[in-house]
Amino acid sequence: xxxxxxxxxxxxxxxxxxxxxxxxxxxxxxxxxxxxxxxxxxxxxxxxxxxxxxxxxxxxxxxxxxxxxxxxxxxxxxxxxxxxxxxxxxxxx
Numbered sequence: 001x002x003x004x005x006x007x008x009x010x011x012x013x014x015x016x017x018x019x020x021x022x023x024x025x026x027x028x029x030x031x032x033x034x035x036x037x038x039x040x041x042x043x044x045x046x047x048x049x050x051x052x053x054x055x056x057x058x059x060x061x062x063x064x065x066x067x068x069x070x071x072x073x074x075x076x077x078x079x080x081x082x083x084x085x086x087x088x089x090x091x092x093x
Contacts, residue, residue, distance in 0.1 A: 026059035
């Protein structure tokens with residue numbers, strides 16, 4: 001009985017992970033995007049220094065460092081400038 005009870009939980013976990021991946025893509029018309037200058041201004045407000053801004057899967061993808069010098073990569077919604085995903089990047093040696 002315990003194995004049967006775990007199956008719905010596992011299915012929900014897989015569904016949640018799949019949904020999270022789908023949210024990484026932005027599906028908004030390019031005409032409603034905020035400018036790269038707006039992305040730079042948002043980054044400055046957060047104390048970030050940007051190294052690169054690019055478009056990926058319909059979102060802005062930015063690479064930079066935070067105010068503590070940690071490198072990161074972030075996916076940004078191009079119309080709201082909300083952070084969709086952010087992850088720390090390891091320094092190369």
